Each structure stands twice: as C-alpha cells, then as structure tokens.
Amino acid sequence: MTSQDNMSEEHLPEAAHGHGGGPVVSKDGYFADPGLPPHEHRRTDIDEKAARRAERQVAMWFLLSMLATVGFIASYVIFKPGPTHHVFIWPIGNVSPLNFALGVTLGISLFAIGAGAVHWARTLMSDEEHIAERHPIEATPEVREQVFADFRQGSKESGFGRRKLIRNTMIGAMAMVPLSAVVLFRDLGPLPEKKLDTTGWKAGMLLKNMNTGEPIQASDVQVGSLTFAMPADLSEDDEDFQERIAKDALMLVRLQPGDIKDKKSADWGYHGVLAFSKICTHVGCPISLYEQQTHHVLCPCHQSTFDLSDGARVIFGPAGHALPQLQIGVDNTGNLEALNGFTVPVGPGFWERSE
CATH class of the missing domain: 2.102.10.10 (Rieske [2Fe-2S] iron-sulphur domain)
Known part of the structure; x- marks a missing residue:
C-alpha cells in the first residue's frame, strides 16, 4: 500500500472534496481540478444607482488630488523657508511649515490619484476571471487579433469612454500633478534676467x-x-x-x-x-x-x-x-x-x- 493510499481524508485539501464531502479523485489517483468558484457579481454590476455612486466617489478622489495640487502651489507661495520659520506640530516636533505643507499636499495629491484608480478598478471595471492558456512566444495572427479584441473589450467595459465624469476628473488630476514639479524646478534658482549681461563696473568707479x-x-x-x-x-x-x-x-x-x-x-x-x-x-x-x-x-x-x-x-x-x-x-x-x-x-x- 502506498503512502497515498494511507492519506486520511482529514489531511486532504478542502478543494479536493466533492459535494458530498468526500474527496474527488481521478482514476489515476490524482485530485481533480476543482475549477474556479462561481462568479459573484458586485453590487455595482447589477445596480446602476450604486454604479453612479461609485463613479462620483472616484471623481471625488480625483478632485481631491486636484485641490491638493493647488494647495501645494499655494503653500510654496505663502510659506517662507528658513531656520527662523518653524512651528511646533504634535507629535512631530518643530518643523518648517513650508516643508510640512509641501509634503502633506503632495502626498495627498498622489495618494488620491492612486485611491481613485483603485476604487474605479474594484467597483466599475470588469472583474470576471478568464483562463488564458499558455501559447508559444510567437503568437498566431488569430491570437494577436484576440489580444486587440480583448483590449477593446476591456476599454469598453472599464467605462472610460462612457463615464465622462471619471475620465475628465482623472485627466484633470493627472494633468495638474506635474505642476508641482514645474513649481519646484522654477525655484531651483532665480531667473537671471539681465544679471548675466551686467556687472558692477560703472563709469567713474576706481x-x-x-x-x-x-x-x-x-x-x-x-x-x-x-x-x-x-x-x-x-x-x-x-x-x-x-x-x-x-x-x-x-x-x-x-x-x-x-x-x-x-x-x-x-x-x-x-x-x-x-x-x-x-x-x-x-x-x-x-x-x-x-x-x-x-x-x-x-x-x-x-x-x-x-x-x-x-x-x-x-x-x-x-x-x-x-x-x-x-x-x-x-x-x-x-x-x-x-x-x-x-x-x-x-x-x-x-x-x-x-x-
């Protein structure tokens, strides 16, 4: 008798048991593939009201990112740098208001874009599982056509074209985030203006x-x-x-x-x-x-x-x-x-x- 024959049912994986509680074993002694569990639809898949609510939530994340970017730029203008400009913030301690405001607003801006994208994917984009068999590295024309078809189908199911509120707010948030870098690059140093063209020498100077x-x-x-x-x-x-x-x-x-x-x-x-x-x-x-x-x-x-x-x-x-x-x-x-x-x-x- 082999060790496989000695294996008791309590040691078998749960997925290897059939509907009656016993293990599903094939003729050759190996466990059968239990397959994927039945697909459970999300509420947003079956309730358009819930889908619209999720759409507004995603848009709010993107709008929050846009507001945080505006706050980043405003903080850069309002607060002054330097060792004499520090405040006590519990529990951090003495910090520069400029650095604190820049870090918080930029962090919120980036986090809100990520949170919006994740919430969009989890609530509104397609979540059905599909089995894709392995294929040779060089795909056949049929496979390539299927890839493009899947991409078009995924784009359609994501609602990117149909859900204009999400699309427009996401584009706005993504477009405004780089403004933070523009402001930082602008202040790497003052613009030279005419300073590079002139010196301190004047007529009559010894x-x-x-x-x-x-x-x-x-x-x-x-x-x-x-x-x-x-x-x-x-x-x-x-x-x-x-x-x-x-x-x-x-x-x-x-x-x-x-x-x-x-x-x-x-x-x-x-x-x-x-x-x-x-x-x-x-x-x-x-x-x-x-x-x-x-x-x-x-x-x-x-x-x-x-x-x-x-x-x-x-x-x-x-x-x-x-x-x-x-x-x-x-x-x-x-x-x-x-x-x-x-x-x-x-x-x-x-x-x-x-x-």
Missing part, C-alpha cells in the same frame, strides 16, 4: 588692488606684470561678494604701446595699461597664468589661451570668444578708474547671451 584693497595708480602697473583688481565699492565682507567677484574680477597688464596689435584695445587702455575680465569665457574659471614674452594668459582649468596684445582673442582651447575689455582712464590723482562698464557680458557663453 580700480582697487584685489590683494591690498588700495586704489591702483597707473604708475603701479609695471611692464610685464599682471595685477588683479576689483571695484572700489566691493569688499570681502559684503554678503554678495562671491556673486559679484565672479563677474567683476579684472586683470591689469601693461604692454609697450608698440606691442599692442589691436587699435581699439589700445584706445581703451591708458598708456599701455589694459584691463580685461579675469573670468574665462569657457566655463568661468579665474585666469591667472601669464607669459610675459608672448603676452598670453592661460586658463588653468582647460588651457584656453588668450592674446592680451590682440584684444584678448582666443588662440587656443575651448573658449568661445575673447575676454571682454574694460575701458579705463585715470582720475585727477592718477588712480585708474573705469570710463564705462563692460559692453559685452563677461564669463562663459550662454544661449541667451546678448553680444
């Missing part, structure tokens, strides 16, 4: 030595030397020092008048003293390497090379355009001063760059 902080006399700049300068109104203690020095930094060089090849460059200087932007026009690195014999300056980041004797044009490397030149002169005490601001944007090129 040039100050970046190391000593003293005004620079024309006589202080010797032939073959390279001097770094900044506007006289700029100090390292200023809150916006880093932002301004990234655009306002200058390098001064003195050349013999006969060595200056570009006439405009010579006219914008003072007795051979020329002032150029210190910011490389490739990616904005500060230029600091100078060759006295060739009058070339080299950017240490990517080896862009500029000829200061020829209007600081690019002679090598990835930089796209020459270093901007600042027109300079002297005041009545011999201090170097700007006669104008930069006429072209300093630093790297950008797609909105105005020339």
